[in-house]
Amino acid sequence: DQQVKQNSPSLSVQEGRISILNCDYTNSMFDYFLWYKKYPAEGPTFLISISSIKDKNEDGRFTVFLNKSAKHLSLHIVPSQPGDSAVYFCAARRNDMRFGAGTRLTVKP
Amino acid sequence: DAGVIQSPRHEVTEMGQEVTLRCKPISGHDYLFWYRQTMMRGLELLIYFNNNVPIDDSGMPEDRFSAKMPNASFSTLKIQPSEPRDSAVYFCASSPAGSWDAGANVLTFGAGSRLTVL
Numbered sequence: 001d002q003q004v005k006q007n008s009p010s011l012s013v014q015e016g017r018i019s020i021l022n023c024d025y026t027n028s029m030f031d032y033f034l035w036y037k038k039y040p041a042e043g044p045t046f047l048i049s050i051s052s053i054k055d056k057n058e059d060g061r062f063t064v065f066l067n068k069s070a071k072h073l074s075l076h077i078v079p080s081q082p083g084d085s086a087v088y089f090c091a092a093r094r095n096d097m098r099f100g101a102g103t104r105l106t107v108k109p
Numbered sequence: 110d111a112g113v114i115q116s117p118r119h120e121v122t123e124m125g126q127e128v129t130l131r132c133k134p135i136s137g138h139d140y141l142f143w144y145r146q147t148m149m150r151g152l153e154l155l156i157y158f159n160n161n162v163p164i165d166d167s168g169m170p171e172d173r174f175s176a177k178m179p180n181a182s183f184s185t186l187k188i189q190p191s192e193p194r195d196s197a198v199y200f201c202a203s204s205p206a207g208s209w210d211a212g213a214n215v216l217t218f219g220a221g222s223r224l225t226v227l
Contacts, residue, residue, distance in 0.1 A: 043218030101151030
């Protein structure tokens with residue numbers, strides 16, 4: 001069962017613009033949400049997280065927003081850079097950690 | 110620390126053969142997770158261990174899959190017999206107990222083992 005869903009398999013943006021990656025979840029018991037970034041031939045690496053008791057967390061160019069009523073979170077990257085091109089996975093934690101299918105972000109120079 | 114170490118990085122085998130994937134977690138990490146990445150399903154959780162004990166193996170696809178953690182520094186994922194639909198990248202990840210239990214939640218992943226079953 002896909003408890004964490006990323007419905008956009010790919011996203012392309014221009015360098016300097018905002019990238020918005022979206023994620024939906026079904027289990028209201030998740031207590032933490034995370035974003036991981038993955039480059040080819042490497043494992044995913046942690047990017048940013050947010051507790052379920054918050055609605056926003058910011059770290060430099062990266063901001064995660066959580067809308068619990070809609071069971072939706074998003075990752076904003078501002079400004080986007082070519083080095084941000086990667087696959088981004090949304091993840092949610094209860095007793096274990098569940099991941100979405102990923103969104104491939106391409107930032108064009 | 111060298112991070113989470115997985116071997117082999119690439120494995121090509123024929124249908125029906127036994128496949129063993131290996132993982133060495135970061136020293137001191139008490140949680141170990143096995144994930145499988147496919148185009149269709151993304152990153153699927155297969156099984157996870159706490160202090161070498163399997164906690165949840167409900168994600169293991171079928172009886173052909175088995176995982177063990179004989180000690181704190183080593184885990185294996187075995188597929189016997191292998192089938193073409195098992196072709197995927199298999200990731201191992203670990204987390205320290207203090208971090209996980211406190212909610213910090215950060216998993217450190219290995220580079221993955223790419224399995225191709227012909």
